[in-house]
Amino acid sequence: MIAEFQIPTKIISGSGSTAKLGGELRLLGATNVLLVADPAMETIGLQDKVVKLIEAENIKVTVFNEIEPDPTVQVVQRASEVQKTVKADVLVALGGGSAIDTAKAISVLATHPGKIQDYAAGVGSALVNPLLPLVAIPTTAGTGSEATSMMVVIDMETKTKFAVRGADVYPNVAILDPDPFFNLPPFVIAYTGLDALTHAIETYTSNKATEITDAFALRAISLIGQYLPALVADPGNLEAADKMLFAANLAGTAFDRGKLHLVHGMSHALGGYFRIAHGIANGTLLPFVMQYTLIGKLEKYRNVAIAMGKNVNGMDLYEAAQQAVVAVKELNANVRIPSGIGELGVADDEALLEALANKTVATGLVNNTPRKASIKDLVGIFRSAL
Numbered sequence: 364m365i366a367e368f369q370i371p372t373k374i375i376s377g378s379g380s381t382a383k384l385g386g387e388l389r390l391l392g393a394t395n396v397l398l399v400a401d402p403a404m405e406t407i408g409l410q411d412k413v414v415k416l417i418e419a420e421n422i423k424v425t426v427f428n429e430i431e432p433d434p435t436v437q438v439v440q441r442a443s444e445v446q447k448t449v450k451a452d453v454l455v456a457l458g459g460g461s462a463i464d465t466a467k468a469i470s471v472l473a474t475h476p477g478k479i480q481d482y483a484a485g486v487g488s489a490l491v492n493p494l495l496p497l498v499a500i501p502t503t504a505g506t507g508s509e510a511t512s513m514m515v516v517i518d519m520e521t522k523t524k525f526a527v528r529g530a531d532v533y534p535n536v537a538i539l540d541p542d543p544f545f546n547l548p549p550f551v552i553a554y555t556g557l558d559a560l561t562h563a564i565e566t567y568t569s570n571k572a573t574e575i576t577d578a579f580a581l582r583a584i585s586l587i588g589q590y591l592p593a594l595v596a597d598p599g600n601l602e603a604a605d606k607m608l609f610a611a612n613l614a615g616t617a618f619d620r621g622k623l624h625l626v627h628g629m630s631h632a633l634g635g636y637f638r639i640a641h642g643i644a645n646g647t648l649l650p651f652v653m654q655y656t657l658i659g660k661l662e663k664y665r666n667v668a669i670a671m672g673k674n675v676n677g678m679d680l681y682e683a684a685q686q687a688v689v690a691v692k693e694l695n696a697n698v699r700i701p702s703g704i705g706e707l708g709v710a711d712d713e714a715l716l717e718a719l720a721n722k723t724v725a726t727g728l729v730n731n732t733p734r735k736a737s738i739k740d741l742v743g744i745f746r747s748a749l
Contacts (some may be wrong), residue, residue: 368575368620372510374612375541378601381500384413387536388453391496393422397444397451399466400428401458401502409502413457425449430452430458432640433524434465435517438625439479443472446495454497456534459555460506460641461678463499463647464514465540467532470494479516485727490529499534502543504594504607505555505642507562507615509537523722524631541604541611549595553698556591556607556712557646559583560691561630562614562651566621569662569731576621579613581670586610588671588694595698624732625652625723629745632722636715639707646700648705650691655740657684659733664688705749716742 375383388396395418405428417424427445431438446454446469456466464688468479474492481487499509508514513528544552563583566576587610594603629643629652657664664684668675671690675683692702701707711716720741723729729736736744 366454368539370616371533373536376540377725380538380540383538384416387498388420388422391453391535393453395423395451396453397446398424398426398454399454399462401430401462402428404457405505409543410500411577415682430462432461433517433634434461435519436480439465439468439516442469446473454495456499457731459503460508461590465507466497468516470497471527479527480518482527484528494531497534498536500538503555504611504623505558507559507611508639509534510612511614511619522635524635539608541601541608544598544604547598549598551594552598554642554646555699558642559611561626561645561649562618564627565623566618568663569622569624570733571622571731573621576617579617582714584667587668592697595640614740615631625730625736628723628726628728631726632719635722637708647704648748649746650688653688653691656742658731703749713749716745719745
């Protein structure tokens, strides 16, 4: 298999690294910035801090903070109109994956006509024009969107999540500063961390994985298993926050090249129907999909178990691989992720489960799974996860 690997995003990390923002904006030639911020950033004072850093460089700044969890096409359109009105020439995203994905969508619509759904991967037009420069400052360790060439948006009319991809979608700069984690609720740390773990495990076991993505993904799995419980217990633990940001970035870098499979296909289906937070859906579904796909990648799942601290000495390959499922279930319980999607409002309704299965197939991610899944199989996985 021919594989290519390139990391175009400049990464700046460490406590206090947000202070580097002004210098990076100067390098990008910014004169007029649109700050795309999660609304919580205003509450904790981080939005004002970033505004002052930008203004200190004599750069005009406008704030758009109407971000929703899992951005919709409506929010993207409103944000795009703000960018066009103020004529911003550089974007700064401050917040979780939703803020970063919204900023990516703005960057597309700033230089391309129409609506964001016109560029849905696989069915829409390709991105052909250069995008606006983007600096991403993730304040959660989950999506890894600061390291990827894609964004995910929800079309509420069709109850569908879709991705937009392009070589220019990568942020120009990612600033990984652990300081904002002091202000995050533990449950947000938990479900965003499980999102990153899902990225890493799915990429590692994907049919599209390579030696390079394996290295990134397996390291991310190890870091998350070690540091996520510590960060949930104490959001002020700077070492744990720093390691989790790094792990999410590694996992994002890996899945952008090695690709995801069933968990994300099923999670996108759930999110489109129920607006369940992406990380919660991923974390809840992850052990059930692992159990289904286990026989397709026994050796790799054994490695996942070891990376997550399980002692598999003396076990046969299947028993050792099974410990990966055990490890994820234990981690979920420790950080209080729901044990099943029934807790998220999903009912045992045959028509609903079949609709979710069909939406899963429509994502195309089933093509990357290490064990093929029919509609009947997918219904069975959804039902087992209730």
